[in-house]
Amino acid sequence: MKKISFFLLLLxxxxxxxxxxxxxxxxxxxxxxxSDENTFLFxxxxxxxxxxxxxxxxxxxxxxxxxxxxxQSNSTLFKSGLEKLFGTLDSFYMTMKDQYIDYKKSKxxxxxxxxxxxxxxxxxxxxxxxxxxxTYTLIFTIAGDDIxxxxxxxxxxxxxxxxxxxxxxxxxxxxxxxxxxxxxxxIIAFNVPPITDTxxxxxRDIFGIYRIQFLLNGQNExxxxxxxxxxxxxxxxxxxxxxxxxxxxxxxxxxxxQPRKTLxxxxxxxxxxxxxxxxxxIEGRLGSDRSLKMNVQARNLLSTVNTLGYPFFQGKAIxxxxxxxxxxxx
Numbered sequence: 001m002k003k004i005s006f007f008l009l010l011l012x013x014x015x016x017x018x019x020x021x022x023x024x025x026x027x028x029x030x031x032x033x034x035s036d037e038n039t040f041l042f043x044x045x046x047x048x049x050x051x052x053x054x055x056x057x058x059x060x061x062x063x064x065x066x067x068x069x070x071x072q073s074n075s076t077l078f079k080s081g082l083e084k085l086f087g088t089l090d091s092f093y094m095t096m097k098d099q100y101i102d103y104k105k106s107k108x109x110x111x112x113x114x115x116x117x118x119x120x121x122x123x124x125x126x127x128x129x130x131x132x133x134x135t136y137t138l139i140f141t142i143a144g145d146d147i148x149x150x151x152x153x154x155x156x157x158x159x160x161x162x163x164x165x166x167x168x169x170x171x172x173x174x175x176x177x178x179x180x181x182x183x184x185x186x187i188i189a190f191n192v193p194p195i196t197d198t199x200x201x202x203x204r205d206i207f208g209i210y211r212i213q214f215l216l217n218g219q220n221e222x223x224x225x226x227x228x229x230x231x232x233x234x235x236x237x238x239x240x241x242x243x244x245x246x247x248x249x250x251x252x253x254x255x256x257x258q259p260r261k262t263l264x265x266x267x268x269x270x271x272x273x274x275x276x277x278x279x280x281x282i283e284g285r286l287g288s289d290r291s292l293k294m295n296v297q298a299r300n301l302l303s304t305v306n307t308l309g310y311p312f313f314q315g316k317a318i319x320x321x322x323x324x325x326x327x328x329x330x
Contacts, residue, residue: 030186031056038143040188042068044310049161051230051310053181053188055168057138059085064165068181068188069228070320071307072169073208077136077151078158081165085136089155093120096134103132124155140172142190147175160293167228170208177323181227183313195319199326200275206247207254207301210320212327214308215273222305225320225327229309232284233292234267236260236303243304250301259299264291274312277329282311 030043046054046065053068062084066075079089086092094116100123101111111119126132135150149172158164173179180189202210202225210225221235221242236259237243245253265285272279285292287302294302312329319328 027054035187037141038190038192040068042186042188044183044186047163049164051314052161053183053186053227054164055188059138065163066166066168067161067164067228069167069169069226070173070181071209071224071226071228072167074171075149075151075167075169077153077166078164079155080157080163081151082136082153082155084165089124090120092155093123096123099134100132127153127155147172159295170210173320174322178319178321180317180319181313182317183315184317192319194321194328195317196328196330198275198330199321199324199328202320202325202327204325206250210327211305212274212308214275214306215271216306217269217271223308224305225318226307226309227313227318229307230311231292231307231309232282232311233287233302233307233309234284235306236262236286236288236299238286245304250304253304254297254300257300257303259296259303260288261290261299262286262288264289272312274308274329275327277316279312284311 027043027045027047030045031041033041035041040055042053042055044051044053046052046067049067054065055068057064057066064081064084082089082092086095097116097119100119104111111122114122123132127134134153136153137148137150140147140149149168151166158167161167176190178191178194180187180192180195182189200212202212204210211222212225214221214223216234235242266283267285269282269284270280272282287299292299317330321328
């Protein structure tokens with residue numbers, strides 16, 4: 001089960017003019033505000049990633065932009081991030097060449113006599129399909145502590161958020177007692193006190209993603225806590241009753257199924273409640289809606305589970321409390 005989370009990139013966005021809006025050129029202003037060592041500043045206006053929290057990390061003279069996605073278990077570094085860190089993809093492959101040759105040798109495959117070009121091409125292919133996993137670790141200093149963030153490397157452009165350099169996922173956040181996303185102040189804060197007395201139990205699923213219960217028009221539903229989604233995605237099998245699947249059934253569904261796609265259709269829901277916070281007239285799309293861009297595994301997963309993202313988090317603060325396994329929103 002080790003590589004499940006590596007393949008499951010829940011990158012959800014609607015293919016429309018919402019991908020870039022008039023505020024997208026102002027994202028740098030969000031990073032000119034004051035902050036402290038316990039917080040990250042984020043923007044919601046980064047091009048192609050609008051309404052998703054994106055942070056800026058400065059390494060040497062390079063600015064790297066990472067989308068913060070609570071519905072991705074492993075952090076990921078994409079092509080543009082590699083090029084900023086190594087200069088070119090070829091430079092990256094040269095840096096990793098000996099490590100790759102040793103790895104293949106340990107698997108009984110000799111690359112002696114192969115050209116650098118062939119080795120690089122093979123390395124790129126195997127990084128893409130996940131048969132080889134390299135990591136690049138960044139160290140974030142937060143409140144005096146050094147916190148590692150290991151990025152799995154995918155040497156291509158993000159399939160949905162085209163200009164981001166990488167994604168920070170649950171392998172980073174879950175190292176803390178709690179993580180707060182404040183959509184008003186546009187900050188991420190770590191290990192801060194509870195933001196409200198109302199707590200909702202959250203459960204880590206087999207894919208390393210956290211789920212909570214909520215009410216949709218009075219019906220009990222389960223949703224992924226997904227800061228990387230700017231749309232409310234409803235499970236494809238709605239309005240049938242939610243399925244209670246075992247972990248093995250979930251794995252089989254995600255990795256051994258060909259998902260169906262349906263015509264784009266906007267659905268409207270009169271009332272949705274997350275804990276004691278109620279929302280009215282919320283619009284969303286089925287996970288099978290072909291206007292939603294995501295990979296096969298994500299679409300399979302969203303056939304039986306919903307996502308809770310920006311439509312619910314805008315103007316609010318959310319807190320994932322890993323120490324007590326609860327979620328808070330206010």
